[in-house]
Amino acid sequence: MKTACFFVIMLIFSCTLVTRNKNEIAGTYARIAENEIYILHDTLILSPVSKQANHEYRIIQRSQTNFKNPTEQKFNKRAKHFINGTYDPQTGIMKTDDPGRLYSFDPKETTITINEIIYRKIK
Secondary structure, three states: OHHHHHHHHHHHHHHHHHHHHHOOOOEEEEEEEEOOOEEEEEEEEEEEOOOOOOOEEEEEEEEEEEEOOHHHHHHOEEEEEEEEEEEEOOOOEEEEOOOOOEEEEEOOOOEEEEOOEEEEEOO
16 A cells, blocks of 8 residues: 555656656746947747647747937837747757757756857746
8 A cells, every 4th residue: 555655656746747847948038238328128938839749839039129318219129039949858958940049048047048148037
């Protein structure tokens, strides 16, 4: 009886561990870049494509550029891009259809690096 209970507990634990690891990189990542001309707010939202899709993610990137000079604020802009990617948990890299972009994940720091630009996980 104790052995059966042990196996049931281990099965439940392993199922929750697999679910947690699958969604480990899912979430919202952000960065803010500022210089003397403008402030850039950049957000990445990663979500699994479906429960059945193994390591397939939908990436939504939202950017907002706000110029500091009041006369240039008419150039403020917003952008939104969508792309899908495949995450390789062995390498910590997500590849997309865009060959110039590799998403590199650091689970300890909860960051994504894209071409030397670092995003921090906020949710």
